[in-house]
Amino acid sequence: MDQQKIDIKNIPVHVEVHKPAGQGAQYNPRDRIYVRAVKGLHQAIRRYMGFVFMGLFMLLPWLRYDGHQAILLDITEQKFNIFSLTLWPQDFTILAWIFIIAAYALFFITAFYGRVWCGYLCPQSVWTFIFIWFEEKIQGTRNQRMKLDADPWSATKFVKKAATHFCWLAFSLLTSLIFVGYFTPVGPLFIEFFTLQAGFWALVSVLFFTLCTYGNAGWMREIMCTHICPYARFQSAMFDKDTFTVTYDETRGENRGPRSRKDKDYQEKGLGDCIDCNLCVQVCPTGIDIRNGLQYECINCGACIDACDDTMTKMGYPTGLISYTTEHSLNGKPTKVLRSKLLGYLFVLIAVCGAFAWTLYSRVPFEMNIIRDRGAMYRETNEGWVENTYTISISNKSQQAVMFNLSVDGGESLSWIGPQQVNLNGGETLNVPVSLALDPDITESRSLDIRFTVRQAENPDVKLEQSTTFFVGR
Structure with a gap:
C-alpha cells in the first residue's frame, strides 16, 4: 500500500495584547464614576418609590400585632410570624411559592419594561443613590467632588471625607439593625446593642451587614450590577x-x-x-x-x-x-404588547399565584402524628380485653390557644382510655398518650383499620385524620 505524506508547515503565531489608548501603565480597570444630579419625571418616580419602600423597610419591624412583633422571622425558634400567620419548617412550600411568584413577576416585568426593577427598586440601586445623596450634600456637585479628589489633602478635604464616611457608616449601621430586627426582636436589639449587652451572634450579624452595606453602596456600587449580579447576565434572554x-x-x-x-x-x-x-x-x-x-x-x-x-x-x-x-x-413597526412571551409569563404568574392562594386557604393551622407503642403490639387486660397504646402528637401552628377534640373511628366498639380534649397554646406541641381497648370476642379479624381524628373544638370543620392499625391478636 502506498503511503502519502502530508507536508506540515510551521505557522508562527504572534499574539498582541492591546491596552486602552492613552492610558499606558496608568490604566485603571475601574475608574471612579462621579454621578451628576438630575431632576425629571423618572427620577421623581424613582425617589418617591424609594421613599415608600424604604419607609416600609424601616417601619415594618416596629409594628405590633396581637401583643407581639408583627413580622418576626425567628430562625432560632424555627418559625416565621407574619401578622396572624405563623410559618413552620413544615410550611416550606409556602415560602417556595413566594419565591416562585417573585421570580415570575420579575420575568414578566423584564419582558415588558426591561430592567426597571434594577433602576427603581433594587436595594443595591436604592442604597447607592442614598449614599450619592450624602456625597452631594457634604462634598458638593459632581465637578466639586472631582476637584476635591484631585486636590491635595487638607483639613477641609479631610473633614468632608470623614463626614461622608461617617454618614455612610451611620446609615449602614441603621440599615443593619433594622434588617437584623426582622430576625430577632427589634426593640431589645437596639437597646442591647447600644448598651453593649447584645449577644455574640446578634453583634456579629449587625457588624457584618453594616460592613456589607457600607462596602456595596459606598465602594463597589456599579460593580455589583455589572460584575456580580447574575440578573445582568441573563436579562437579555427575556428581551425581544x-x-x-x-x-x-x-x-x-x-x-x-x-x-x-x-x-x-x-x-x-x-x-x-x-x-x-x-x-x-x-x-x-x-x-x-x-x-x-x-x-x-x-x-x-x-x-x-x-x-x-x-x-x-x-x-x-x-x-x-x-x-x-x-x-x-x-424601526417604524408597530409594537406588539400582547405577545406570546409576555402572555406566557403572565399565565404562569397567575397560575403560581393561584397555587399560592390555594395553599394558604387549604392550610390546616395544626399538625398531628400517630405513634404506636414500640414496646408491644398489644396487651391483654385483666378483663380479657385487647389494648393498643398510641401517642398522638399535636402541634398548634397558630399564634392563639386552641382547644382540640380527639376521636377514633374503627367501625367496632373501641373503648377510649385517655383525654379526649386538650388545650394547646400558640406554637405549642403536645404528646397525648391514649389507649384503645376492644373485646376480642366481637370480631374474628386479627387486626382492624382505624382512623384517628383531631379537630378544633370551636371550628369542627377544621380537622386532620390519620389511619393506623389496631392489633387484636389471637
Missing part, C-alpha cells in the same frame, strides 16, 4: 424587539455635534438633534454611554432620559431623543 428599554434614537440624533441655540440650520450641516453634551453619560450610575446601544450594564433608571429631555427643552427640540421605547418602534 417589543420590550420597552431605555434607548437612544440614533436616526434622529446622529450626527452629533455642538451648536448654539440660535442655530436653526443644523440639519443642513449634517447634524442630528444630539448636541453631544455628554450629560447622559454624566448622570448614569453605571457610567455607560446609552448612545452606544443596548448594554447589559444599563439598569433602566431613566436618568439619561431626564437629562436629555432637559437639554432638548432648552434647545427648543422635541423631547424623547432618549426614551423608553422598543426596537420595533424605532
Whole structure:
C-alpha cells in the first residue's frame, strides 16, 4: 500500500495584547464614576418609590400585632410570624411559592419594561443613590467632588471625607439593625446593642451587614450590577424587539455635534438633534454611554432620559431623543404588547399565584402524628380485653390557644382510655398518650383499620385524620 505524506508547515503565531489608548501603565480597570444630579419625571418616580419602600423597610419591624412583633422571622425558634400567620419548617412550600411568584413577576416585568426593577427598586440601586445623596450634600456637585479628589489633602478635604464616611457608616449601621430586627426582636436589639449587652451572634450579624452595606453602596456600587449580579447576565434572554428599554434614537440624533441655540440650520450641516453634551453619560450610575446601544450594564433608571429631555427643552427640540421605547418602534413597526412571551409569563404568574392562594386557604393551622407503642403490639387486660397504646402528637401552628377534640373511628366498639380534649397554646406541641381497648370476642379479624381524628373544638370543620392499625391478636 502506498503511503502519502502530508507536508506540515510551521505557522508562527504572534499574539498582541492591546491596552486602552492613552492610558499606558496608568490604566485603571475601574475608574471612579462621579454621578451628576438630575431632576425629571423618572427620577421623581424613582425617589418617591424609594421613599415608600424604604419607609416600609424601616417601619415594618416596629409594628405590633396581637401583643407581639408583627413580622418576626425567628430562625432560632424555627418559625416565621407574619401578622396572624405563623410559618413552620413544615410550611416550606409556602415560602417556595413566594419565591416562585417573585421570580415570575420579575420575568414578566423584564419582558415588558426591561430592567426597571434594577433602576427603581433594587436595594443595591436604592442604597447607592442614598449614599450619592450624602456625597452631594457634604462634598458638593459632581465637578466639586472631582476637584476635591484631585486636590491635595487638607483639613477641609479631610473633614468632608470623614463626614461622608461617617454618614455612610451611620446609615449602614441603621440599615443593619433594622434588617437584623426582622430576625430577632427589634426593640431589645437596639437597646442591647447600644448598651453593649447584645449577644455574640446578634453583634456579629449587625457588624457584618453594616460592613456589607457600607462596602456595596459606598465602594463597589456599579460593580455589583455589572460584575456580580447574575440578573445582568441573563436579562437579555427575556428581551425581544417589543420590550420597552431605555434607548437612544440614533436616526434622529446622529450626527452629533455642538451648536448654539440660535442655530436653526443644523440639519443642513449634517447634524442630528444630539448636541453631544455628554450629560447622559454624566448622570448614569453605571457610567455607560446609552448612545452606544443596548448594554447589559444599563439598569433602566431613566436618568439619561431626564437629562436629555432637559437639554432638548432648552434647545427648543422635541423631547424623547432618549426614551423608553422598543426596537420595533424605532424601526417604524408597530409594537406588539400582547405577545406570546409576555402572555406566557403572565399565565404562569397567575397560575403560581393561584397555587399560592390555594395553599394558604387549604392550610390546616395544626399538625398531628400517630405513634404506636414500640414496646408491644398489644396487651391483654385483666378483663380479657385487647389494648393498643398510641401517642398522638399535636402541634398548634397558630399564634392563639386552641382547644382540640380527639376521636377514633374503627367501625367496632373501641373503648377510649385517655383525654379526649386538650388545650394547646400558640406554637405549642403536645404528646397525648391514649389507649384503645376492644373485646376480642366481637370480631374474628386479627387486626382492624382505624382512623384517628383531631379537630378544633370551636371550628369542627377544621380537622386532620390519620389511619393506623389496631392489633387484636389471637
